[in-house]
Amino acid sequence: xxxxxxxxxxxxxxxxxxxxxxxxxxxxxxxxxxxxxxxxxxxxxxxxxxxxxxxxxxxxxxxxxxxxxxxxxxxxxxxxxxxxxxxxxxxxxxxxxxxxxxxxxxxxxxxxxxxxxxxxxxxxxxxxxxxxxxxxxx
Amino acid sequence: xxxxxxxxxxxxxxxxxxxxxxxxxxxxxxxxxxxxxxxxxxxxxxxxxxxxxxxxxxxxxxxxxxxxxxxxxxxxxxxxxxxxxxxxxxxxxxxxxxxxxxxxxxxxxxxxxxx
Numbered sequence: 001x002x003x004x005x006x007x008x009x010x011x012x013x014x015x016x017x018x019x020x021x022x023x024x025x026x027x028x029x030x031x032x033x034x035x036x037x038x039x040x041x042x043x044x045x046x047x048x049x050x051x052x053x054x055x056x057x058x059x060x061x062x063x064x065x066x067x068x069x070x071x072x073x074x075x076x077x078x079x080x081x082x083x084x085x086x087x088x089x090x091x092x093x094x095x096x097x098x099x100x101x102x103x104x105x106x107x108x109x110x111x112x113x114x115x116x117x118x119x120x121x122x123x124x125x126x127x128x129x130x131x132x133x134x135x136x137x138x
Numbered sequence: 139x140x141x142x143x144x145x146x147x148x149x150x151x152x153x154x155x156x157x158x159x160x161x162x163x164x165x166x167x168x169x170x171x172x173x174x175x176x177x178x179x180x181x182x183x184x185x186x187x188x189x190x191x192x193x194x195x196x197x198x199x200x201x202x203x204x205x206x207x208x209x210x211x212x213x214x215x216x217x218x219x220x221x222x223x224x225x226x227x228x229x230x231x232x233x234x235x236x237x238x239x240x241x242x243x244x245x246x247x248x249x250x251x252x253x
Binding site: 037088094138 | 164173174175178181190199203207210211213221223
């Protein structure tokens with residue numbers, strides 16, 4: 001007998017509570033968590049719109065003009081308005097959580113969470129102003 | 139200890155999260171709302187093209203697009219996992235999410251290179 005008999009150890013089976021798919025709709029904190037995670041969809045969609053805009057720009061004035069005409073349609077405006085709310089939510093939740101991920105020490109004292117979060121907001125304002133200035137004065 | 143690729147994807151997620159949080163609100167507001175609605179005068183085509191052709195702008199836009207997609211890929215993957223309980227499709231979801239981020243990165247690289 002060279003063949004090993006195939007056997008499995010007795011396995012008592014997992015105890016797993018089945019979660020309903022929409023477990024997160026009943027409580028606002030859970031809903032907020034899912035909404036926060038879904039801001040990434042708005043981020044990705046805007047990145048794609050930006051890519052299409054660059055592509056249109058590279059294809060010449062006519063292509064760019066027709067892309068710009070699409071941006072002016074009510075549908076595009078509404079989608080951008082919704083996406084804008086989501087990306088603002090993303091920025092705020094991201095900046096507020098950053099002290100959890102980033103521990104800054106000066107000497108032996110740990111920089112307070114509020115200082116780290118505040119520095120994010122300051123950077124946000126400065127970068128936004130710089131971006132607007134570069135785009136609008138070019 | 140088993141080596142995983144998790145820190146790598148998490149790093150891209152974090153970089154994309156920070157970059158998109160800082161830059162996308164203002165960009166989206168200007169290009170998607172303020173300029174199309176006429177609140178701000180639209181920049182001329184030539185000026186915009188010259189701006190985008192600058193190597194630093196290209197590098198910036200490439201990083202923004204690519205990292206934003208990797209940020210989405212990681213976050214959306216775990217949203218499907220925890221939110222919609224798609225645990226049995228874990229591998230497929232991961233491949234589709236990170237795969238699309240890689241494809242968009244390549245397309246963005248090509249588009250910005252050949253502008």
